[in-house]
Amino acid sequence: xxxxxxxxxxxxxxxxxxxxxxxxxxxxxxxxxxxxxxxxxxxxxxxxxxxxxxxxxxxxxxxxxxxxxxxxxxxxxx
Numbered sequence: 001x002x003x004x005x006x007x008x009x010x011x012x013x014x015x016x017x018x019x020x021x022x023x024x025x026x027x028x029x030x031x032x033x034x035x036x037x038x039x040x041x042x043x044x045x046x047x048x049x050x051x052x053x054x055x056x057x058x059x060x061x062x063x064x065x066x067x068x069x070x071x072x073x074x075x076x077x078x
């Protein structure tokens with residue numbers, strides 16, 4: 001999902017938490033957003049690979065993107 005779409009969800013109160021985790025099949029980190037209804041999770045989509053989660057090289061970059069969406073509290077889970 002694009003950052004601008006995630007900002008709209010955040011502003012509407014649909015997103016509950018943001019968690020930075022290690023990427024599954026890659027070296028780097030992804031951000032997982034949990035929805036309020038607990039049945040959905042969202043990721044920032046990759047710029048070159050649409051539909052795939054964006055992989056950040058550092059935790060700082062991942063945290064910055066979650067903060068830009070509006071989160072003040074971001075969990076890092078390694």
